[in-house]
Amino acid sequence: MGRITARRRVTRIRRDAAPTQRADTLAVEEPLEIRVGGAPIAVTMRTPGHDFELVAGYLVSEGAITTGPDYSTARYCAGTDAQGANTYNVIDVSLSAQTAPFDPTLIRRNPTSSACGICGKDSIDAVHVSSSHRPADDPLTVDVDTVLALPERLRAEQEVFDKTGGLHAAALFDAAGELLVVREDVGRHNAVDKVIGWAVLSDRLPLSGTILQVSGRASFELVQKAAMAGIPMLCAVSAPSSLAAEAADELGITLVGFSRGESMVVYSRDDRVLT
DSSP states (O other): OOOGGEEEEEEETTTTSSOOEEEEEEEEEEEEEEEEEEEEEEEEEEEESSHHHHHHHHHHHTTTSGGGGGEEEEEOOOOOOOSSSSOOOEEEEEEEEEEEOOOOOHHSSSSSTSSSSSTTTTHHHHHHHSSOGGGGOOHHHHHHHHHHHHHHHHHHHHHHHHHHSOOEEEEETTOOEEEEEEEESHHHHHHHHHHHHHHHHOOOOOOEEEEEEEESSSSSHHHHHHHHHHHOOEEEEEEEEHHHHHHHHTTTTTEEEETTTTTEEEEEEEGEOOO
């Protein structure tokens, strides 16, 4: 697993037994600085691995790029630890010549999370304005049994979670329930960005006719990312936030929550789920 996991000595304590010590496996969390054309634009905490996908997906989510050809090259920059070794925690991206001139300050003003101080209608309108894709027009329909099977399909692919118990996951499926890609990360938003970044590097944007399944709750930020990538359906095993449901309704995205076993709750565009 390389730097994806780390080993640490821990003390296990039970109520009716003597404490024991053993080695435990933890998910690695490290900062990643993202630069475009040498200009720093963001720092995100992530689990190392699929870093170029993470950066590409982040740029789609922020509206800096909209298709695979917009993304030219990426490279690790010199970031060193106390011993002088490269940490691989700085990535510089070059956009293609056809991409509109890049203004780093635009990303800093974009609403990207519930902690950014921007909420409600302004946030949803911002996605409408900046997205080049229209998931509302996507003709996707999916059988209910296919939707209900996705959480277990995702869980079966969470190899690092099995070792650490500490990672979120996101997976992309087609309308027939075929797995296209799955990614894990300490941040649920990073896992989604890695999935979208896979599509960027494979030149598959927009992601029409696909379903994004996530392992946790559905936030406004995840709905935003789905809209920016042209994904028409977002499914979560837990609850959505009120703003996530409102955004999904406004953007024409089918939002499914509490998808577990034999039931689920559809918060918007239930016409896409065939019962």
